[in-house]
Amino acid sequence: MGKGPILQAPETFFIAPLSRPAPGSVGKTGSWRTSKPVVYEDKCTGCMLCWLYCPENTILKTSNGKVAIDYDYCKGCGVCAAVCPFEAIDMVSEV
Amino acid sequence: MVINLRKLPDKKYIMPGNAACPGCPETMGLRYVKMALGDNVVLVIPAGCSSVIQGISPYSGINAPILNIVFAAAASAATGMKAAFEAMGKDDVHVVVWAGDGGTGDIGFQALSGAAERDEDIIYICVDNEAYMNTGIQRSSLTPYGAWTTTTWKGKKEHKKNIPMILISHGVKYVATASVGYPTDFIEKLQRASKIKGFRYIHLLAPCPVGWRFDPALTAKVAQLAVETGLFPLYEYINGEFKLSPIAKRYKDPSKRKPIIEYLKLQGRYRHLLDKPEEIKKIEEYIENTWKLIETLEESFAPGKDRGKKIFDAL
Ligand SMILES: Cc1ncc(C[n+]2csc(CCOP(=O)(O)OP(=O)(O)O)c2C)c(N)n1
Ligand code: SF4
Ligand code: SF4
Ligand code: SF4
Numbered sequence: 001m002g003k004g005p006i007l008q009a010p011e012t013f014f015i016a017p018l019s020r021p022a023p024g025s026v027g028k029t030g031s032w033r034t035s036k037p038v039v040y041e042d043k044c045t046g047c048m049l050c051w052l053y054c055p056e057n058t059i060l061k062t063s064n065g066k067v068a069i070d071y072d073y074c075k076g077c078g079v080c081a082a083v084c085p086f087e088a089i090d091m092v093s094e095v
Numbered sequence: 096m097v098i099n100l101r102k103l104p105d106k107k108y109i110m111p112g113n114a115a116c117p118g119c120p121e122t123m124g125l126r127y128v129k130m131a132l133g134d135n136v137v138l139v140i141p142a143g144c145s146s147v148i149q150g151i152s153p154y155s156g157i158n159a160p161i162l163n164i165v166f167a168a169a170a171s172a173a174t175g176m177k178a179a180f181e182a183m184g185k186d187d188v189h190v191v192v193w194a195g196d197g198g199t200g201d202i203g204f205q206a207l208s209g210a211a212e213r214d215e216d217i218i219y220i221c222v223d224n225e226a227y228m229n230t231g232i233q234r235s236s237l238t239p240y241g242a243w244t245t246t247t248w249k250g251k252k253e254h255k256k257n258i259p260m261i262l263i264s265h266g267v268k269y270v271a272t273a274s275v276g277y278p279t280d281f282i283e284k285l286q287r288a289s290k291i292k293g294f295r296y297i298h299l300l301a302p303c304p305v306g307w308r309f310d311p312a313l314t315a316k317v318a319q320l321a322v323e324t325g326l327f328p329l330y331e332y333i334n335g336e337f338k339l340s341p342i343a344k345r346y347k348d349p350s351k352r353k354p355i356i357e358y359l360k361l362q363g364r365y366r367h368l369l370d371k372p373e374e375i376k377k378i379e380e381y382i383e384n385t386w387k388l389i390e391t392l393e394e395s396f397a398p399g400k401d402r403g404k405k406i407f408d409a410l
Contacts, residue, residue, distance in 0.1 A: 017152055017153075018153070019149065019150075019152045019153050019154055019155040020153060020154065020155060021107075021110050021154070021155045021156070021157065021158040021159075022110060022154040022155070023107070023110045023111050023112045024110075024111070024112035024154070025110060025112060025113055025114065025149065025150025025151055025154035025155055025156040026112060026113060026114045026150045026151055026156070027112060028112060029111070029112045029113075032117065047100070048100040048101060049100070051100070051105075052100055052103070052278050052279075053123065053278065053314075053315050055109070055115065055117075055118060055119045055120070055122040055123045055126075055314070056109065056111050056113075056115075056122065057107050057108070057109045057110070057111050057122075057126060058111045061105060070111060072111070072112075073111030073112045074111075075116075075117035075118075076117060077117035077118035077304075077311040077312060077314070078117075078118070078310070078311060078312030079118055079311070079312055079313075079314055079315055081312065082312040082313060082315065082316060083315050083316075091312070
């Protein structure tokens with residue numbers, strides 16, 4: 001089959017429901033937490049393992065090469081604290 | 096190849112505030128897919144947790160164009176989509192199926208097998224959390240022996256169906272196993288797969304804290320333990336060459352493997368068999384058999400050798 005635009009614009013259109021990527025598609029999920037990760041900057045080496053493993057993308061890289069948490073959306077799973085090789089993250093109860 | 100974590104893209108590939116449970120392995124995996132393949136990706140997602148994780152219209156928690164589709168049609172819809180992109184001259188788009196273990200091994204299997212046999216130019220990823228999680232933890236053919244689910248109250252009586260081996264027997268270009276416990280290994284495999292034309296299959300182990308009954312903080316650890324105990328070997332099969340992945344090589348030696356009990360005891364789904372040595376032995380035997388098969392494949396599909404001869408002669 002040759003390359004190039006062989007498709008013609010259809011004469012009839014149907015409208016499919018479209019969603020667009022946006023934060024908070026189910027709201028501020030920070031309210032789901034029962035404990036929150038707290039980063040100890042002095043212990044953090046900036047290895048970025050927590051950033052890599054966080055399922056929520058709520059670990060933010062800071063300008064000094066370390067990390068901070070987006071508490072609006074962090075669900076408090078504790079994965080970051082579990083993977084940190086330097087014990088630089090503690091889970092602190094919020095209830 | 097060593098991946099520098101600082102050089103990986105820091106885009107919000109998973110949008111915070113999505114509907115996934117805390118500690119979800121599927122959102123982890125989706126981030127890595129986009130980190131590896133970039134923005135020129137369209138996802139085809141059959142029913143499952145990843146359909147729901149997207150959240151509520153008009154917003155989506157996954158930062159990629161997605162076609163949500165019925166179970167039975169994922170691989171065929173991807174086939175058609177790829178053909179349409181090619182007809183439009185957009186040859187560089189990666190069409191990626193992202194399907195659960197139920198969607199892959201049971202309900203979507205005929206379409207998967209068909210697309211593999213036709214060597215369609217798509218990447219198919221099975222995100223394997225070893226049960227139908229989205230509908231409430233029912234057994235699938237990929238649930239392992241002994242595991243509790245809501246339809247196997249006393250533990251499943253059958254072993255896990257070995258989908259990657261079934262795909263290797265289809266003679267496709269690329270098959271790999273990966274685990275969310277080793278993201279850079281998964282990313283490297285995706286990058287290698289993305290350079291190959293034809294059908295590519297990656298089987299991603301995705302421990303689910305909800306269905307496997309473990310503390311959500313442990314998703315990555317459980318995913319690593321599956322490899323460290325020898326239960327889930329990581330390997331690649333590329334154009335007729337079979338090789339163990341660097342992290343998994345050492346577990347060829349049984350004395351290097353962690354005892355399987357370390358893996359089982361973290362998970363509530365195995366609670367009923369912790370005090371039954373004969374049940375644990377069955378799982379240990381399964382591990383032994385898995386490695387016997389791996390050794391045969393390594394020998395048979397070794398680089399530079401008469402590839403696959405031993406296996407294909409036997410068929
Ligand atoms: C034909 C059909 N049967 C059943 C369902 C209901 N259903 C929706 S999601 C799902 C579970 C999917 O399990 P899996 O593919 O393992 O993905 P997971 O939810 O674990 O990510 C089921 C059974 C459906 N949508 N369509
Ligand atoms: S894993 Fe620990 S040391 Fe590494 S960046 Fe995160 S907090 Fe810092
Ligand atoms: S607790 Fe979980 S969601 Fe929150 S920052 Fe850590 S890994 Fe991410
Ligand atoms: S049930 Fe498991 S796989 Fe599904 S969204 Fe929850 S954590 Fe993720």
